[in-house]
Amino acid sequence: MNRVGRRSALRIFLTRPEVGSLVGALVVIVFFSVMAPTIRNPDSMSTVLYQSSTLGMMAVGVALLMIGGEFDLSAGVAVITSALTASMIAYQLNVNVWVGVGIALALSLGIGAFNGWMLVRTGLPSFLVTLGTFLMLQGINLAITRLVTGNVATNDISNMAGFSSAKALFSSTLDVGGVGMSVSILWWLALVMAGTWILLRTSAGNWILAVGGNAASARAAGVPVKATKIGLFMGVGLCAWIAGMHQLFEYDTVQSGGGVGLELEYIVAAVVGGCLLTGGYGSIIGAAIGALIFGVVSQGVVYAGWNPDWFKFFLGAMLLLATLVNMAVRSQVDRK
Amino acid sequence: MIGKPVIELRNISKWYGNVRALDDVSITVRDGEVTCFLGDNGAGKSTLIKITSGLHPHDSGSLRIDGKDVHLSSPRQALDLGIATVYQDLALVALMPVWRNFFLGSELLRGVRPLRRLDVQRMRRVAHEELGKIGIDLPNIDAAVGKLSGGEMQVVAIARAIYFGARVLILDEPTAALGIKQSGIVLKYIAAAREKGLAVIFISHNPHHAYLVGDHFVVLHLGRSALDVDRSQITLEQLIGHMAGGAEIEALAHELGHVTG
Numbered sequence: 033m034n035r036v037g038r039r040s041a042l043r044i045f046l047t048r049p050e051v052g053s054l055v056g057a058l059v060v061i062v063f064f065s066v067m068a069p070t071i072r073n074p075d076s077m078s079t080v081l082y083q084s085s086t087l088g089m090m091a092v093g094v095a096l097l098m099i100g101g102e103f104d105l106s107a108g109v110a111v112i113t114s115a116l117t118a119s120m121i122a123y124q125l126n127v128n129v130w131v132g133v134g135i136a137l138a139l140s141l142g143i144g145a146f147n148g149w150m151l152v153r154t155g156l157p158s159f160l161v162t163l164g165t166f167l168m169l170q171g172i173n174l175a176i177t178r179l180v181t182g183n184v185a186t187n188d189i190s191n192m193a194g195f196s197s198a199k200a201l202f203s204s205t206l207d208v209g210g211v212g213m214s215v216s217i218l219w220w221l222a223l224v225m226a227g228t229w230i231l232l233r234t235s236a237g238n239w240i241l242a243v244g245g246n247a248a249s250a251r252a253a254g255v256p257v258k259a260t261k262i263g264l265f266m267g268v269g270l271c272a273w274i275a276g277m278h279q280l281f282e283y284d285t286v287q288s289g290g291g292v293g294l295e296l297e298y299i300v301a302a303v304v305g306g307c308l309l310t311g312g313y314g315s316i317i318g319a320a321i322g323a324l325i326f327g328v329v330s331q332g333v334v335y336a337g338w339n340p341d342w343f344k345f346f347l348g349a350m351l352l353l354a355t356l357v358n359m360a361v362r363s364q365v366d367r368k
Numbered sequence: 369m370i371g372k373p374v375i376e377l378r379n380i381s382k383w384y385g386n387v388r389a390l391d392d393v394s395i396t397v398r399d400g401e402v403t404c405f406l407g408d409n410g411a412g413k414s415t416l417i418k419i420t421s422g423l424h425p426h427d428s429g430s431l432r433i434d435g436k437d438v439h440l441s442s443p444r445q446a447l448d449l450g451i452a453t454v455y456q457d458l459a460l461v462a463l464m465p466v467w468r469n470f471f472l473g474s475e476l477l478r479g480v481r482p483l484r485r486l487d488v489q490r491m492r493r494v495a496h497e498e499l500g501k502i503g504i505d506l507p508n509i510d511a512a513v514g515k516l517s518g519g520e521m522q523v524v525a526i527a528r529a530i531y532f533g534a535r536v537l538i539l540d541e542p543t544a545a546l547g548i549k550q551s552g553i554v555l556k557y558i559a560a561a562r563e564k565g566l567a568v569i570f571i572s573h574n575p576h577h578a579y580l581v582g583d584h585f586v587v588l589h590l591g592r593s594a595l596d597v598d599r600s601q602i603t604l605e606q607l608i609g610h611m612a613g614g615a616e617i618e619a620l621a622h623e624l625g626h627v628t629g
Contacts, residue, residue, distance in 0.1 A: 044510075233485045235475040238464075242472050245461035252423070252459040254444040254473035312463040 049306030050318035052358030056304060056350050057321050057328070064332030071328070071335045074211045081213070084327030085220035086275065087297055088320050092220075092227040093264075093271035094295075095302035095319035099231065100264040101244035101311030102158035104147060106165040107268050108294030113169050114140045114276030115286040116177055119186040122194075129194035137273045143169070144269025148262030170292060177288035190284040202274075203281040216278045220320070223271065227316035240264065245312025300347065301326060304354040325350055371399035373435075374536055374567045375420060375451075380429035382415050389415040391591040392429070397536065402558060402568040404578040406611055407588035413571045416588070417538050420569070421453035422446035447473075452529035453538040460521055462514030466506060469513045470495040470528050498531050499524065502557060519550030526557050530564070537561050538569040543577050555581050575611045579604045587611060 045051070064071050071080065090107055097104055104110075114136045122132035143165065150161045174184070181187060189195055202219075205212045231237040239260045242250035251257045280286055303309060304325060305318025329346045333339075375397040382390040390412045397403045405413045418424040419431065422440035430437050433449055440446050446453070453459070460469045471491050478487040496509050504523055506516075513521060522542050529537050539558065543551040558581045561568050572578045578585065585602060587595035587610045595602075595610045 229485075233488070235477065235486065238468055238472060238475055238486065241464050241468065242461045245463040249455075249459040249461050250472065252421075252443050252453065252455055254447050256444075308463075312461065 046361050049313060049315040049358070050321060051306070051361050052354040052356075053305045053318045053321040053325065055357050056354040057325050059353070060325055060328045060332065060346075060350065064328055064336065068332050068335035068337070071332055074209075076331065076335060078208075078211050078213050080324075080327040080331045081217050082327075083330050084320075084324045085214065085216040086278065087294075087301060087326050088220040088323030089216065089223055089275045089278070090268075090271050090294070090298045091301040091305070091319040091323045092223040092316055093268035094298040095305060095307050095314055095316050096227055096231060096240060097264045097268050098299070098302050098307045098309070099244050099311060099314040100240045100261060101247065102151065102261060102264065103162060103299065104265060104268045105159065105162040105295050106143070106147065106169055107162075107272060107298055108291040108296075109166055109169040109173060110140065110143055110269065110272040110291070111276045111279065111294070112173050112286060112288065112291040113143065114273045115280040116173055116186060116288060118277065119189055119280055119286050120177070120180050122192055123187050123189050124180060126192075129189060129192050129198050131194075133194075133198055133277060136276065137270075140269040140273035140276070141266050142269070143272075144266035145262055147268075148265035151265070152258040152261055166295065173288045173291075184288050186286045186288070188284045189280075195281070198277070199281040202277040216282075219274055219278065220323075223274070224316055224320045231316055236260070236263070241312060243311075244308075297326065297347075300351050304351055306358055322354070325354075371401050371567070373398050374433065375569075376430075376432040376435075377416075377420075378430045378432070380416075380419065380426050380431065382419060382424065382427050384415075389591055390419075390426075393588070393591075393593045394429075395586055395593065395596065397567050397569055398584070399535075399567050400562060400565045401583040402562050402570050402581050403584045403586065404582035405569060405571045405586050405588060406573065406575060406578055406607070407594075408573060408611075410590070411588040412591040413573075413588055414540065415591075417453060417540055417569065417571060420446070420536075421451060421538055444473075447532070450533060450535035451538065452532060452534035452536070453540065454522065454525040454529055454542060455540050460513045460525055463512055465510045466499075466513055466516070466524065467492045467495040467509045470498070470524065470531075474532055494531075498527050502527050502560070503553075517550065518546050519553050522546070522550075522554050523557055526554070526561070530561060530566070534566065536567045536569065538571070540571045541573070542570070543572065543574060551577060573611070575604065575607045579607055 070076055090111065094104060094107055117139050118132035118136035121127070121135050122129045147162055147165055151158050154161070177184065177186060202215070204215045206215055231240060239250065239255045242253070242255050243257050243260050247257050301322035302314065302319045304322035305315055305320065307314030307319065326347065329350065330343050333343045333346065373396045377393060377395045380390055380393045381388065393416065405416060407413050419426045422443045422445050425439055425441055431439065461472065476487040476491050477484050479485050492509050496506065499506060502523060504520055513524065516524065526537065542554050546554065555577060558568055558570060570578060570582065583599050585595065585597055585599070585607060586593060
């Protein structure tokens with residue numbers, strides 16, 4: 033019955049979910065290093081990493097959710113909802129900024145819990161449930177902001193109590209060998225490490241892989257399927273809060289119409305990083321590399337002096353390339 | 369020697385909407401015996417194991433485990449009572465490595481909260497040892513379960529159930545999708561589980577396989593118990609006759625004879 037032979041280190045490496053994204057990342061890094069040499073400056077690299085981090089923070093939660101077999105289309109606007117909430121609560125009630133930050137956390141986790149609860153309660157696909165919350169949040173963001181501020185953006189909160197400490201935590205700039213690095217890059221790394229640890233080294237991670245791979249089997253083995261799914265949506269909520277707080281303290285105000293379309297970029301980062309759209313397989317480090325590809329391409333287009341319109345084209349091409357590489361590598365290795 | 373009753377079903381009925389899947393069924397499952405549930409598709413075999421494994425609660429009648437009345441509401445509850453089920457579709461997650469599947473839902477942990485984490489080394493070692501004990505030697509415990517053969521997957525699932533202290537092992541059609549050789553391997557482990565003193569419930573629509581290992585036979589027909597006998601009371605030929613629906617087959621043979629004759 034011995035049909036699974038020993039495999040070489042290379043072969044084991046090639047079965048990793050991150051392979052496609054790694055190839056993609058090398059391709060774009062080499063390509064833009066040649067086409068836009070400016071990207072090789074430390075300052076440019078810092079900007080690339082910053083761009084990657086704003087997307088990458090969310091990609092962690094979204095990738096875990098996708099491995100657990102679900103999507104969250106509301107993730108992009110949920111970031112804005114979180115930022116708007118913190119900002120407006122602090123400004124309108126004239127309280128310490130941290131109060132707004134705390135309430136925004138509760139709300140973000142609540143939105144995640146609502147998405148998850150609706151999903152397990154109704155049995156509807158997450159595409160539909162979160163499409164609903166996506167539209168509702170998009171409407172609420174605009175309507176409530178206009179109602180409260182009479183404007184499409186929130187008021188500047190930069191001289192309120194607690195602002196400087198919150199800014200230090202969420203959007204300060206650190207000096208790394210003479211190069212300014214946004215603290216969001218640290219948040220991103222921390223989230224990637226935490227996400228990877230949870231997925232690969234905890235029971236919860238085992239359950240995430242199982243509910244995404246085969247929810248019925250997972251339930252039969254005694255896995256709390258519903259709690260796992262709700263927890264995953266709340267994880268996206270937590271990421272949305274961190275990303276939202278970064279955005280708020282970076283710009284001091286929040287545009288209420290933002291975030292639309294970003295949910296797809298998170299999903300692209302996760303898929304490029306080797307997450308199966310159907311769940312049960314994937315990698316948080318892969319999703320981080322997927323986010324890095326975004327950062328390289330978006331800044332690379334700028335440094336190359338091209339029209340930013342080309343960004344989306346490169347993104348789409350990367351998505352196809354990385355998924356094709358993933359597929360080809362996997363079927364090659366599987367054929368053994 | 370007659371084993372102690374572990375599971376006693378008394379007048380169990382179950383409806384799915386208007387459909388009565390089980391009608392007043394009473395069965396006793398004993399320690400150290402292989403109890404075979406036989407019957408055609410739709411006879412109620414699957415419904416019966418869904419009730420005993422906690423997937424669906426029964427509507428009326430009583431379910432006793434170790435003499436105590438219970439109403440199972442989740443597979444976790446059944447597992448905690450020592451009832452482990454190996455489903456037809458295996459209840460393994462194809463994309464996950466063997467060792468992760470082996471410990472799914474009962475992971476080994478080490479460290480203290482909040483840094484409680486999987487004891488990966490021990491999980492991999494134990495999974496490898498346990499599979500080795502029953503004759504499956506996987507050089508790569510990290511291989512996805514989906515890459516194993518059907519028989520291997522069944523045996524992995526059985527080994528997992530035994531390892532986790534199952535006293536009652538429910539096997540839903542474990543040989544249905546398997547070839548002869550693979551079926552033989554699975555039947556061997558069913559016999560081994562009985563020798564260990566486990567109560568085994570073996571669901572099958574193959575009387576040949578059932579008779580090879582069975583001690584007690586229950587034939588279900590349209591949600592009712594049509595036969596409930598010990599091995600000593602029945603021959604394979606008689607069992608096949610009951611399975612096929614006995615009288616119905618005779619009538620069918622007569623009709624077919626009429627048409628062709």
